[in-house]
Amino acid sequence: MKAVAVIPKKEKSVHLVEMEKPKLDEIKNGRGVLVEVLRVGACGTDREINNAEYGVAPEGFEFLVLGHENFGRVVEVSENVKELQKGDFVVATVRRPFGASIYDKIGQQDFTTDAEYWERGISRLHGYMAEFYVENADFLVKIPPKIAEIAVLLEPLSIIEKGLKQAEDIQKRLDIWQPKTAAVLGTGNVGLLTIMALRMRGFEVHGFGKQAREGYLNAQLCEAIGATYDSTDGLSIVNSVEKYGEYDLIFECTGYSPIIFDAMQSLNENGILILASVTGGERKTDAVPSDKINQEFVLGNRAMVGTVNANREHFEMGVKDLALCEAMYEGWLARMLTHKVSGLENYEKVFEILENSGKYNAIKTFFEVNKI
């Protein structure tokens, strides 16, 4: 079978490989599921791995098959798989509990304290940019056929679901927390999914991006789901509170770390800031009003939390939000799927779009490996 792979730590090494079709018995205890890949999303993580920023090949391999944003159809199941059958649509989770930490041992590998990860398509495990994969049924989430068309968005959504679950869990410190307003910093693919998830929870949502509103599809999508859109060039987060009031919840996913200090100053009493950007650079920032920020956090019982990766429960939460969004705003999610590339052999096109997403106005680029 065909697959798209890189040589980890070698720049621009993305290429097509020919591999053996995986077999059910690679998974022990009769829990194997063979899945035909239908769609695979591509994102900044794939771009960064191809740019040799990170990525580790599985033991015994020189290359790493890319792809973590997946969607497929069950072809065959082993004898101890009762919850899935041939023909079911599934999305697989990404991180596996193969580390040594206590969190891996209790199935909370998304909270691992290890420095090494086992993540399909990223680190030590082959990914989903292939015609088939096998997986333990424990790591597969069943997808209702009615959301098959947009289910490739579930993996990126799972990251957001985890962030929102963290906020909810932390806010249980308050016997009553009835949040009403939220700001989402960043309106790319992750930002738009966050806005959607918060709208599904009934929040008044304000989205902030860098680009001007006029003619910007992402801004149109914000407004089409009942959120506002502002460019931070015209309205900073700090100044936006005069217009919209202080926020009960802020979700940061811009990739621009200095903005978090603005966000910290824009929270309501008892409010919470969720940080979800991976900022691998060395940017430093000064002129931070640290006395003011510290005082507001202390006197207002404010909270801030970082979040990464996701576990099965967050994928399951995501399935519900996707289904609810389709029921409430039919077709909205499909508008995020801006760039479809048919066939794994056309990987160069996918990476060309990833490298120049601004030029292409791409929100989500994905492979169609097989027809739904």
Ligand SMILES: [Zn+2]
């Ligand atoms: Zn991704």
